[in-house]
Amino acid sequence: MPPTTGPSRPVRGDRLAIWLVPALTSLLLYGIGQGLVKQYIVEVPPARFCLYFVGAKAILNLAYWGVNRQTALYTEESAPFVALCLVAYLLDGTAWLLYFQAIVHGPISIVGTLSAAYPALTVLFARAFLGEMLSAGQYCGITLVIAGCVGLSYSPSSGVGAPASRTWIPASIVALLLWGVSSTLLKAAYGLPGADEVNVLIYNLVGAFLTLGIYGLVSGRGSTSGRGDWARSFLPMGMLAGGDIGFILATRFGPVSLTTPLSGAYPLITVIYARIVLQERIGARQVLCVLAILGGMALLPGPG
Numbered sequence: 001m002p003p004t005t006g007p008s009r010p011v012r013g014d015r016l017a018i019w020l021v022p023a024l025t026s027l028l029l030y031g032i033g034q035g036l037v038k039q040y041i042v043e044v045p046p047a048r049f050c051l052y053f054v055g056a057k058a059i060l061n062l063a064y065w066g067v068n069r070q071t072a073l074y075t076e077e078s079a080p081f082v083a084l085c086l087v088a089y090l091l092d093g094t095a096w097l098l099y100f101q102a103i104v105h106g107p108i109s110i111v112g113t114l115s116a117a118y119p120a121l122t123v124l125f126a127r128a129f130l131g132e133m134l135s136a137g138q139y140c141g142i143t144l145v146i147a148g149c150v151g152l153s154y155s156p157s158s159g160v161g162a163p164a165s166r167t168w169i170p171a172s173i174v175a176l177l178l179w180g181v182s183s184t185l186l187k188a189a190y191g192l193p194g195a196d197e198v199n200v201l202i203y204n205l206v207g208a209f210l211t212l213g214i215y216g217l218v219s220g221r222g223s224t225s226g227r228g229d230w231a232r233s234f235l236p237m238g239m240l241a242g243g244d245i246g247f248i249l250a251t252r253f254g255p256v257s258l259t260t261p262l263s264g265a266y267p268l269i270t271v272i273y274a275r276i277v278l279q280e281r282i283g284a285r286q287v288l289c290v291l292a293i294l295g296g297m298a299l300l301p302g303p304g
Contacts, residue, residue, distance in 0.1 A: 018253040018254070019249075019250045019251075019252075019253040019254025019255075019258075019259060020250075020254070020262075022245075022246040022247070022249040022250040023246065023247070023250035023254065023258075023259045023262045023263050024262070025242075025243075025246040026243045026244075026245075026246030026247045026250060026262075026263035027243075027246075027262060027263050027265055027266055027268075027269060028269055029239045029240070029242045029243035029246060030239070030240060030243040030263060030264075030266035030269070031266035031267070031268065031269020031270045031272075031273065032239055032269060032270075032273055033236045033237070033238075033239030033240040033242075033243060034236075034240075034266060034267075034269075034270040035269070035270045035273030035274055035277065035278070036235055036236035036239065037236045037240075038270070038274065038278070039277065039278060045219075046100035046101075046103075046219075047215060047216045047218075047219035048216065048233075049100070049216075049233075049237075050096075050097075050100075050212040050213065050215050050216035051212075051213065051217070052230070052233045052234065052237040053208070053212060053237050053240065053241065054205075054208050054209055054212050054213040054216065055234070055237070056234060056237040056238040056240070056241040057204065057205050057208050057241040057244070058209075059238070059241075060238060060241045060242055060245060061201040061202065061204060061205045061241070061245065062201075062202075062205070064201055064245060065198055065199070065201045065202055068198045069198050069199070070196065070198065071194070071196045071198075071199065073199055073202055075194060077193050077194045078192075078193060078194025078195070078196070078199075079194075080192050080193070081189050081192040081193065081194045081195050081196075082194075082199075082203065084185055084188065084189040084192065085185075085186065085189050085200055085203040085204075085207075086203050086206060086207055087185060088181075088182045088183075088185035088186045088189065088203075088207070089182070089203055089204050089206070089207025089208065090207045090210060090211060091178045091181055091182040091185070092178070092179065092182040092207060092208075092211075093207050093208050093210065093211025093212050094178055094211055095174075095175040095176075095178035095179045095182065096175075096211070096212055097211060097212065097215055098171040098172070098174055098175040098178070099115060099171075099172070099175045101167070101168070101171050102168040102171040102172040102175065103168075105166075105167055105168040105171075115172070115175065115176065115179075116146075116149040116150050116152070116264070116267060117146060117149075117150050117176065118176050118179040118180050118183075118260075118264070119142070119145070119146055119149075119180075119183075119260045119261040119264040120142075120146050120180075121176065121179075121180030121181075122179075122180045122183040122184055122256055122257065122260040122261075123139075123142055123257045123260070123261065124180075125180055125181065125183075125184040126184055126187065126255065126256050126257040127257065129184060130184065130187055130188060130256070132255045132256065132257045134255065134257055134258070137299045138257075138258065138299060138300055140296075140299055141295075141296040141297065141298070141299025141300045142257070142258070142261045142296065142300070143296070144292045144293065144295050144296030144299070145261045145262070145264075145265050145292075145293050145296035145297060145300070146261055146264075146296075147289075147292055148265070148267075148268070148289040148290065148291075148292035148293035148296065149264060149265055149267050149268070149289075149293065151285060151286075151288070151289035151292070152267035152268065152270075152271055152286060152289045152290070152293075183251070183256055183260045184256060186200070186248070186251055186256070187251055187255075187256035190251070190252055195252075197248055197249055197252035200248050200252075201245065201248065204244060204248065243263065243266075246263065247259065247260075247263045250262075250263065258300050261296075261300070262297065262300055265293050265296075265297065267289075267293075268290055268293045268294075271286055271290065272290075
């Protein structure tokens with residue numbers, strides 16, 4: 001895949017707010033959303049989670065698109081852009097499905113740690129295929145953020161019971177690869193004719209429905225849920241869907257090498273939420289990881 005914009009220089013401060021504000025918004029929404037999931041949703045089947053997530057996406061994405069749309073969803077000129085976006089979000093939805101299966105069959109301590117490392121692949125793919133070049137300080141910041149996220153996501157195994165199946169290993173690895181590829185393809189798509197970040201919200205919804213939605217409808221048949229279940233679930237799912245909107249906008253204007261690690265640093269917010277709201281104890285390792293993420297985030301904007 002050829003570079004979409006040519007080799008880029010280190011990011012300066014002149015256009016920083018255009019991508020940094022939605023990236024930070026994405027970080028906050030992802031982090032609080034995950035904290036609410038932990039607080040309110042107990043033993044929700046993956047199929048039901050998928051349906052709630054797609055439902056929240058439908059409401060928020062369609063609302064934002066309806067207010068801000070400026071171009072047609074599909075034209076002959078924008079056909080390659082539309083196709084690449086759909087591929088990116090089909091891969092993203094497939095990665096979520098593999099992640100759910102990995103959690104069911106494997107230890108969350110390893111699956112969660114692997115999922116937190118996908119921004120590292122995005123940085124590598126963006127440099128190799130998109131020609132994104134950052135400063136040495138920014139790469140140092142990315143390393144600190146990813147290392148801190150992996151540390152926060154890791155929790156020692158209780159050692160009780162071995163996984164019944166080892167299918168979680170390839171599922172986790174493939175999900176990791178698909179998330180990295182999906183983020184890189186989205187940035188590549190923005191370099192094609194007819195690119196429009198508002199229309200991406202519709203392609204995001206289509207990809208989610210064709211993967212998560214169909215899975216939820218097929219696998220969730222026969223399961224029952226009360227009104228309270230939906231009420232408790234919609235707020236966290238809505239925040240996760242809102243985080244996706246922030247990431248889409250941030251990636252339109254900023255290097256995906258920075259927007260992905262920054263929005264992917266949500267374990268920082270989740271840990272803070274768990275400490276303040278859920279009164280969970282934060283250990284020394286978690287404090288070090290939080291400091292690493294904060295230090296890395298300070299380096300991400302770069303000089304200037």
